[in-house]
Amino acid sequence: MADEGGQPPPKGPCCRAGLPARYFCTAGRGMEPFLLREVRTRLDAAQVEYVSGKVFFTTSAELSMLKELKSAERLFLLLNKYPPLSISRNKGRVIHDVQKLVNETPRHWLDMVTLWRSLHCQEVKEENRCEERPDSQKRKLEEEGSIQNKKQKRELISETVSGETQIENQQSCNASEVHNSNSLSSGRSFLEKTPELTQEKSGESSSCFSFRVSCRCSGALAKIFTAQEMGRIIATALMKNFGWKADLRNPDIEIFVHLNDIYSVIGIPVFRLPLASRSYIKTAGLRSTVAWAMASLAEIKAGAFVLDPTCGLGTILLEAATEWPNVHYLGTDISDSQLEGAYTNIKAAGLVDKIGLLKASVTALPFQSESIDVVLADIPFGKKFKITKDMTLLPDATSDFTINISKICHDCCIVSLCTLKSLLLN
DSSP states (O other), X not given: OGGGTTOOOOOOOSOOTTOOXXXXXEOOTTXXXXXXXXXXXXXXXXXXXEETTEEEEEEOOOHHHHTTOSSOSEEEEEEEEEOOOXXXXXXXXXXXXXXXXXXXXXXXXXXXXXXXXXXXXXXXHHHHHHHOOHHXXXXXXXXXXXXXXXXXXXXXXXXXXXXXXXXXXXXXXXXXXXXXXXXXXXXXXXXXXXXXXXXXXOSOGGGOOEEEEEEEEOGGGGGTSOHHHHHHHXXXXXXXXXXXXEXXXXXXXXXXXXXXXXXXXXXXXXXXXXXXXXXXXXXXXXXXXXXXXXXXXXXXXXXOEEEETTOTTOHHHHHHHHHSOSSEEEEEESOHHHHHHHHHHHHHTXXXXXXXXXXXXTTSOOOOTTOEEEXXXXXXXXXXXXXXXXXXXXXXXXXXXXXXXXXXXXXXXXXEHHHHHHHHHO
């Protein structure tokens, strides 16, 4: 479709709420079963399937619901999923096949970018609503009353401010043009030497659509091309087809490409930050997705008393309290520094009234017999604290931990990181 080349993506409607779209999420090793169950129950997703490290699904859920996925690492709008590329000794043939990923369906690319823009518009609107403050509305009413009382003076000030604003806007526009020019210059070095493309100038600089390609290669393809080389090939095809401009620092859109021996996947990140980067966790300890998975295995019920006897920075308790709020949570640890970090996290998350902290050793927990309903614990023996000669102590340490915990449990559900790993392995 030659008429589509050289044109920026259509702006499309600002909101496409309620229409189904195809997404995929990346997941940590072994987390796919949790993510499969979550997208079905939380999003009422259809056409759910997975490959190692990725879960694909279709849903019409709002962005606010998509943000609630707890077992996913990142969320992408699926642009296309293909069979693996055929590997040939002829590099030119491989390059041609890679470029076909873009060249064969230009209309589909533009349609998906239009959908991404509508999703992005929803995200901006949600962020703007979050930034609104009641006190600012109050000040606005006061200012309106002041205008009524001092009409002539306010009109004079308004005229002065209007003139200054026009000058500031003109200066801001000029500065923006200089910044964009510098960004595009640095972005062009990312591509192969294609002067006929990089030297093109658009008649309307404000309509230029900038992009960045993030590429991952593995398997047989990675033995022939690096991820950077694949990224350049795809970027060149995008420039030729759509007239987009490369910008590594501040692009309008990022194109994610993963090529391996099983599939070829192209997607667009829906959110700037990974879903696993929780806004309510100030200092990360255990991986948030793993902590949530542990809590989900416990099937916590309202009114239960939940204990983390080795709470560390409190990640497990934070994930549990955010998802299941009507529960009593308590964390204990022998380390003062860990408890201080946990309190900082809990305070930042606004959960001080939900989660209590206590300094205590797991060998001498100050609780009555059968007083705990659920125990969640990341026993502090693992990769982070691994000492080869001490790993022989792990079975005995785990056994002692279980014995000490069982004394305070009443029909207790005990979930440790060892339990999670065993479940995933089985």
